[in-house]
Amino acid sequence: MSDFPLTITAILRHGCGVHGARTVTTATSDGYRHTTYRELGQQAAQLANALRRLGITGDERVATFMWNNAEHLAVYLAAPSMGAVLHTLNIRLFPEQIAFVANEAEDRVVLVDMSLAKLLAPVLPHLETVHTVIAVGEGDTAALEESGKTVLRYAELIDGESTEFDWPDIDERSAAAMCYTSGTTGNPKGVVYSHRSSYLHTMATCSTNGIGVGSSDRVFAIVPMFHANAWGLPYAAVMAGADLVLPDCNMNPPAIVDMIETQRPTVAGAVPTIWNDVMHLLEKDPDHDISSLRLVGCGGSAVPVSMMRTFEDKYGVQIRQLWGMTETSPLATLAWPSVGTSEDRHWAIRGTQGRPICGVEMRIVADDGAVLPNDGQAVGEVEVRGPWITASYYRGHDESKFDSGWLRTGDVGRVDEEGFVTLTDRAKDVIKSGGEWISSVELETCLIGHPDVLEAAVVAVPDERWQERPLAVVVLNDGASASAAELRKFLADKVVRWWLPERWAFADEIPRTSVGKYDKKTIRSRYAEDGYEVVEARD
Structure with a gap:
């Protein structure tokens, strides 16, 4: 057999050639603009030519500080395919963290959406290796120019460049892209994806046991392209020849529902918070039509079964819970029962984080390193390995996270006889x-x-008798008035009695990390500083 390299370049050639008539649709304040894959490929070639002129000749890092849009997708294709390394900067990191990751990665060029220019401008003077800023979109570049960096307009930069590029032969094991973890403890850590790992991950995403993306689909990539490469959805759409719908900065529930109604996507991906907000909007205004969606991939935090049931029963939309992390590219497991599964078992499985997709192996390990059985009872730290699982962090940080070829995920859970994993906590958050x-x-x-609850986060707090007990921080729906006693009673037949929280706090919102997860470190700190009005409820 031919030793044909598995590269992003191959995805670009296939998607923009064989499926050149398919479209990328980007939401704007003035409606929607459309770009064909053929035009996308030409734009990627123009950008690659321009980046060559700017001195990007080897595996230099090309950073992005951008929303989900067609220009960002062009960088996704151009930078890796020319032999450079795409580095997506997380716009939700603290400024000092953005500077840290850009400097550690030694970014040379950064592309920034003009809607984000004021957010990036104060950080630019601290980016030691960046020499050029490429401004995407309309707007005043003065704030960017104050950094002393060369500032160029994207449209002007690529205008006049050839729409063809001599894409080089690339070693499939060379770096294609890098993302940094969200840095909830210490500085973020870099994960470098190879061309091979990205290609194999894309194939897994397209497979039926994955997200199942095909050429008849329209993929709505809501999850940010700066978060674990948007779960691989952009590459999956290009590989499969599926249309792609990108929201740009329009991430509020009305905008998302409008995109579903007008653009009719069939597949979507976003964290549970997004779908929870959409669900509540639909409950208030049930006349909206989201029936085009045949499948929603949902992860980042546990997906409530009650929400999945609501979407399926009321709107005919199937939500599949998946699990992964930046270190796993990110797709590792997906929760979907086999044909013939009983209804009770069906929904029990839907409530898990799923079982490994082919290519990923999983085990649970005790504190002493012993491998535990997959019996649905034993609880330990989840470890994974596979061709798109990182084997180390960039520059060798935190070597303790790796165990003889296995990645220590930091997630605690149990695995049943069929391989379905139920995550019970992060190791650092377990009570x-x-x-x-x-x-x-x-x-x-x-x-x-509970029908009155919009969001709920539970953390461990000190207790004189039991060392730790759970504190439940709850956000109620507008107009709701459920009490701590009512919520404790609601839980009474769902969990064992000694799990029931005695301490409750009601809040307007729950603090979140840069990737939308509950920031439990902040919740614990706020509790310790008497930042919550705590109500006690006991039997």
Whole structure:
């Protein structure tokens, strides 16, 4: 057989050639603009030619500070395919973290959406290796120019460049892209994706046991392109020849519902918070039509079964829970039962994080390193390995996260006989009460099932008798008035009695990390500083 390299270049050639008539649709304040894949390929070639002129000749890092739009997708294709490395900067990191990751990665050029220029401008003077800023879109570049960097307009930069590029032969094991973790503890850590790992991950995403993206689909990539490469959805759409719908900065529920109604996507991907907000909008205004969606990939935090049931029963939309992390590219597991599964077992499986997709191997390990059985009872730290699982962090940071070829995920859970994993906590967030573990994730999932609850986060707080006990921080729906006693009673037949929280706090919102997860470190700190009005509820 031919030793044909698995590269992003191959995805570009196939998608923009064989499927050149398919379209990328980007939402704007004035409506929607459309770009064919053929035009996208030409734009990628123009950008690659321009980047060559700017001195990007080897594996230099090309950074992006951008929303999900067609220009960002052009960089996704151009930078890796020319032999450079795409580095997506997370716009939600703290400024000092953005400077840290850009400097550690040694970014040379950064492309920035003009709607984000004021956010990036104060950081630019601290980006030691960046020499050129490429401004995408309309707007005043003065704030960017104050950094002393060369500032160029994207449209002017590529205008006049050839729409063809001599894409080089690339070693499939060379770096294609890099993302940094969200940095909830210490500085973010870099994960470098190879061409081979990205290609194989894209194939897995397109497979039926994955997201199942095909040429008849329209993919709505809501998850940010700066977050684990948008879960691989952009590359999957190009590989499959599926149309792609990108929201740009329009991430509020009315805008998302409008995109579903007008653009009729069939597949979408976003974190549970997005779909929870959409669900509540639809409950207030049920006349909207989201029936084009045949499948929604949902992950980033536990997906409530109650929400999945609502979407399926009321709107005919199937939500599949998946699990992964920046270090796993990110797709690792997906929760979908086999044909013939009983209804009770069906929904029990839907409530898990799923089982590994082919290419990913998983095990659970005790504190002493012993591998535990997949019996649905034993609880330990989840470890994974596979061709798109990172084997180390960039520059060798935190070597303790790697165990003889396995990645220590930091997630705690159990695996049943069929390989379905249920995550009960992050190792750093587990509640150890009287020597026994309480799952904050399961408590949160149950609480969100209450009709008055919009969001709920559970954390461990100190307790004189039991060392730790759960604190439930709850956000109620508008007009709702459920009390702590009512919510505790609601939980009483869903979890064991000693899990029931005695401490409750009601808040307007729950703090989140840069990738939308509950920021439990901040919640614990706020509690310690008496930042919550805590209500006690006991039997």
